[in-house]
Amino acid sequence: MGVKLSRTFVLRKLHQLSGIMPLGIFLLEHFYTNSKALTGPADFNNAVKDLQSIPYILFVEIGGIFIPLIYHAVYGLVITMEARPNNLAYPYPRNWFYLIQRITGMILFFFITFHVLNFRFGLIPGLNTISVAHSPQMAFDIVSREFRIIPIFIVYMIGIAATVWHLANGIWLFMVDWGITIGERAQRLTGYACIAFGVVLLLVGINAAIAFIRPGGLLGGIL
């Protein structure tokens, strides 16, 4: 017995899986670390330092983030090329989500490239030339200085919103693609759950970004 696996089948399943694990898990970790900024620069800088002291950090970063990210991003663009959107003739919510998943994917491609070169590597001359990862003691200040430039802050807001949408809808997609969600009612209920998850994640992500320009984030001084 045994069913033959085709190349496309394996590549698609890897694409779907990589979106959740490791990329989705990483995004949660990323927002968690960013949220450390809510309690002040020192806490955030320590969190950055802790991350850099993870054993085998080089392999964790390459195998757990860079390779899956590049794979998911490049194959995601290939999948996007295959789409023949027809949203005006068939204007249903799921058909819009289908299109938005591809548009946010393209936004993410440019945003993540910029974001990684900017903060991880410090390779954007004229904006930032210091790697946040390698200078944990300056981490908060580097981000804070950039976020005070309004166009940069807007770019980050768009990036965060696109990522959250892509992941929240992506979890729903993963559940149907792997045969976890099946019936119409289950599709609807998991849809609501993903919307709720997305709203919370969006607020957490935005609040963490605001914490770099306003002490304590949106609710600073209240909580």
Place this chain on the structure above:
Amino acid sequence: MSAHAVNQKKSNRVPPKTVEIHIRRRANPDSPQYWEVFELPYRPNLNIISCLMEIQKNPVTKEGNPTTPPVWQMNCLEQVCGICTMVINGRARQSCSALIDNLEQPIKLEPMSKFPNIRDLVVDRSQMFDHLKQVNAWVELDGTHDLGPGPRMDQEEVQERYSYSRCMTCGCCLEACPQYEGDNYIGPQAIAQVRLFNMHPSGKMTRDERLEGIMGEDGITNCGNAQNCVKACPMGIPLTRAIYEENRETVVHGLFGWLKS
């Protein structure tokens, strides 16, 4: 819109004097497409086929130029066979059940775009038949001897299988699918038939052959979950349910099948 609201709208509307129909035509498979406009007197309860028959009787365009009679396919005239499917005002549906009174004028008729266009509104949908062969959409039975009564199925399963069995291979789901183009994807129609036969107690015995049929380069993973198929299907077949059931089967028996070996 509720039936009541539709009736309300209809009774309030002044009936038009004429029906204007734009047809996207093609003389033969290799020649380019072109539009022609026809106009005919309005009658209540006209449908697209009756309009096409009128035009066929007297093939003169709205500007008064004589032309060739437009070609289309039809058979049952009661939305059962699927052969008369075409794109009406941008959406794939059966022309025999498309009432003029419910359509916005001018009415635009086009052949389906996802299949080779033979002539005028006629397309060659043999890819759908090829896909049925690719997925072994039948139950294997050897010999003509009496096998006795078949195994029993519970009512819920019978109901679900009945809904998949109503597929008339019309192609609306494929026309509406943003992932289906040039035969690159086996599509929801064939996947629903895999579900139909994998649910059958005797059909189950050749389950893996069907799974292999939907796990190739053109397989089930090409679905992008736009879910237009289930909205476009005139038979109300729960296509996304079938796709997700088969996602589960391909994951359990295909991807993780080696764990049992």
